[in-house]
Amino acid sequence: MEKSTKLGFWSIVLMGINIIIGSGIFLIPGSGVKLFGPASILVLIFDALLIFMIGLCFAECASHFNENGGAYVYTRKAFGNFWGYEVGIATWATRIVAEATIYAGLITALSGVFPQLQQPGPKYTLITFIGLALITINVMGIRISKVVNNLLTVSKLLPLLLLVVVGLFFLKPTNFQPFFPPELAHMSNFSTAAVTLFYVFVGFEGLVVVAGEMKNTKRNLPLALLVVLIAVTTIYVLIFTVSIGVLGPELSKTPVPLQAVFAAIAGPTGKWIIVLGSILSMGAIVVGSSFVTPRAGVALANHQMMPNFIKKTNRRDAPYIAIIISTCLVMLISYSGTFVVLAQIASVARFVQYIPTCLAVIRFRKTIDDDPNAFKVPFGIIIPIIATLVSVWLLINAKHDQLLLAIGFLVIAAPFYFLTKVSKQAKLD
Template sequence: MEKSTKLGFWSIVLMGINIIIGSGIFLIPGTGVKLFGPASILVLIFDAFLIFMVGLCFAECASHFNENGGAYVYTRKAFGNFWGYEVGIATWATRIVAEATIYAGLITALSGVFPQLQNPGPKYALITVIGLALITLNVMGIRISKVFNNILTVSKLLPLILLIAVGIFFLKPTNFQPFFPPELTHMSNFSTAAVTLFYVFVGFEGLVVVAGEMKNTKRNLPLALLVVLLSVTIIYSLIFAVSIGVLGTNLSNTPVPLQAVFSTIAGPVGKWIIVVGSILSMGAIVVGSSFVTPRAGVALANHEMMPAFIKKRNRHDAPYIAIVISTCLVMLIAYSGTFVVLAQIASVARFVQYIPTCLSVIRFRKIIDHDPNAFKVPFGILIPVIATVISLWLLINAKHEQLLLAVGFLVVIAPFYFLTNVRKRHVREGKAD
């Protein structure tokens, strides 16, 4: 790939912001207040602290590699092919399911404006149109995808920035009182709120999956990760503060909290600004996701964990077969509706990437000579250890059925690793003959 066609620093930052800020922030503030009152903003900051520590671990690991794959590449290097395979397949599957969920959210948002989309025919037709449009966009190469991603990311941020800029003039200090409602602020609610709010931050790990598509990866990616996470944390904290300050506990009584906030501030105009913003947000994130998801499959094919044809590229240097396979699987899941169940696996499966990456930092300190110019997590192994412990705590506090589904998925795919090894051995023996 020519260097000029790769992602530059600010394109990396915009892509990172895009794949994190999705539909969650438009819906989750009300849930936070219902679980932990105005103090839910502290829970959000706690989750941001965790995701920042995990991000530091990703940043150090990313400084060792220039290739696509993210957590799969790190785990494979640190702990061997089998664990790399488990993480790699889980990463690809998680991204496919998550992308199907975005399709569903986009359809739901649009059905509020076009009720006919609630019927199967129009719904399936729109899913097909979205899928085919994304295939077309992505097979045209990184230059076109980069332009679309940058434009849509800026567009979807504007309504959120407008909400913050206008909302700060409508804050009522009494809406923050009591800040710690005694009936809500106890440890069991804190853990539930932490698990729930954590998911507004997930997705940043997709950025390291496409490391091979970036300029100066070892220098740009670690810094971009930190800029992305800091920017998203500031935006989320301000949105939470404005939402609570405008509506207070009434925030928990609406399924569309940001619409309710802007409607209170600006009437119907404010409501439609957020409606358009949520549609732009989901449209932008599905474009960003459709770029990242195929690269997770390509990373596996690069290491013979998947058939070699999956990594084939066209004249635009786009992995067109991986793009078609990934998008068709996303469409099938979106058609079937079973993505609601599979999304439970996807939410917990994020930790299948986070925990091995944190542990990989510790392992790499022993097996890789650190480049003095590369990024290094400060305070020795303290941050990777803390990030691992908190991740395990959140995982334990997730719904048991989600945890069982995720573990079951890892068990089911394990035999395919050994079948893949048998196939590779037969291929090599055939070439030898």
Template sequence: MESKKLGFWSIVLLGINGIIGSGIFLLPNKAMAIIGPASLLVMLFDMLLVLAITFCFAEAGGLFKENGGAYIYAKEAFGDFIGYEVGFLSWATRIIAFATMAVGFATALGGIIPALSSDMMKNVIVSVIFLVLAVINLLGIKLYEVIQNVATISKLLPFVLFIGIGIFYIEPVNFTPLFPHGVYTPGSFGTAAVMLFFAFTGFESLGVAAAEMENPQKNLPKATLITIFTVSAIYILLLACAIGIMGYELADTTAPVQAAFTRIAGAFGTTVVAAGTLISIGALCIAASFVTPHCGLALAEQHMLPAFMAERNRFGAPYWCIIISTVVAMLIGYSGGFAFLASISVVSRFSQYIPTCLSIMVFRKKMPDAPRAFKIPFGPVIPVIALIVSLWLLAQAKPQQLMIGFGAAVIALPFYFLMHKKKQA
């Protein structure tokens, strides 16, 4: 039975859904406290960096049809070992992130309905989320595609409403002074850039399920670029509206977008943002439930995980990867996992970005005549800039975060050598 493939606009919605999450509802106040209205310039800087990295993913993605994304690019450019490390870190990080999103949804729901805020109810809600999403994905791409598209469009509505109404309440005076107390604090730009950059993470997920897409070599590069431009426009407009409405008062709020919308729309604004937060986290859970198992599938298809994990059911779903990812994420969800995720996110994300940027130069030498759906302009300039700035951002991480992140790579070593030995036997 031939499985259903994701169409072009479903790929775009998958990308948008995988990037826009609950974080953007909470970022404006933190950015305002660090660097003031200049956070808009920081957001623009991050957008340009993400775009440069996206160009690298778009060119590399147009060369391959296989699942895996950054794992496939690293493997083909630098060999099995580097590819496996990138793939394993990607899968592990997504499992932990999936768990954290589910706990985040339960926590947000408990904040709205106090009766659901106990630890026992949190675990019940987390269990229901994982089980429902596992069933949806086990039933194949067709059902997932419909639910994912509806959820993504629904999560965008609060942003559209806030921006559409808020733009008429912007006060130019709220954008001054540009920096807190009118003075730039050394290092504040880097701190804000690292924080706001993580609002964009998730775009690398698109290539993970390339084999589940219609004509991925043509559609994936275009969908990736459209996704980033769309997300960037939403973020910049949302941040501009929040600052324009609240000014420096934004820094003193705990729920900045909700506070800004409440100021201009009263209880309606509060309700919309509260609902938007749940929809946003819920939609992220849906995207994670699809992408996370496919990270494991990509490794299994390349014989880097046990062969049984590459098996699919009659709906074309990789059922073992879905079951294993769900069970592990559920166990992490019961214990929380927030601190661990925060500690490894910096290194794990850039372990995908940096090899992908480097792979472009390698592919242009190894595969100069291969057809490319998208080719980065200006030769190696953009990949080199993306690489340098990525390393600079990575250097902003705390030593403890780096140690834990690299620790995850060390954990992968015995699994690699075990499978590599079995592969050679």
């Protein structure tokens, strides 16, 4: 791929912001207040610190590699082919299911304006149209994908920034009192809130999956990851602060908190601004996701853990086979409606990428020659250890059925690794 067509630093930053800020922030603030009151802002910051530590680990690992794959590449290098395969297949499956969930969210948002989309026929037609449009955009190459992603990311941020700027003038200090409601200020509530709010940050790991599509990866990707996480955390804290300051306890009583906040500030006009913002947000994130998801499959094919044809590219250097396969699977899951159950696996399966990457940092400190140009997580291995332990704690506090489904998926996937290995060895013989 020519260097001029690759993602530059600010395109990487915008893509990272895009794939993190999705529908969650439009819905989560109410859940946070319901679980931990105004102090849910502190829970959000706690999650941000965890994500930041995990992000530092991803940044160090990313500085050692220029290829696509992210956590799969790091795990394979650190712990061998089998664990790399498990992480890689989980990453691809997680991204496919998460993308299908975004399709559903987009349909739901649009059905509020066009009720006929609640019927199977129109719903399936729109899903097909979205899928075909995304295939077209992505097979046309990175240049088109980059332009569409950048435009949609900026567009979806405008309503959120407008909410923050206007909302700051409508804050009521009494809405933050008591900051720690006695009936909610318990460790069990804190852990539940931490697990719930954590999911507004997931998705950043998708950025490292497309490392091979970037300019100066070893320099740009670690810095871009840190800029993205700081920017997203700042936006989230401001949104939570404004939402609580404007509505107070009433925030926990609405399923669409940001719509309710803007409606309280600007009436029906404000509500429609947020409706438009949520549609733009989900549209933008599905564009970003459709670019990242196929590369997770390509990374496996690059190491002969998937059939070689998956990594085939067209004259615009787009992996068109992986794009078509990934998008068709996304559409099938969206048609079936079973993605709600699979999304439970996807949410917990994120840690299948996070924990091995944190551990890989410790491993690489011993096995990879010191590179003066590589990014280094500060304070030695303390941050990777803390990030691993807190991630395990969050997993323990997740719903047990979600955890069992995620473990079950990894167990089911394991035999396919050995079949692939046997098939590969047979060809060599």
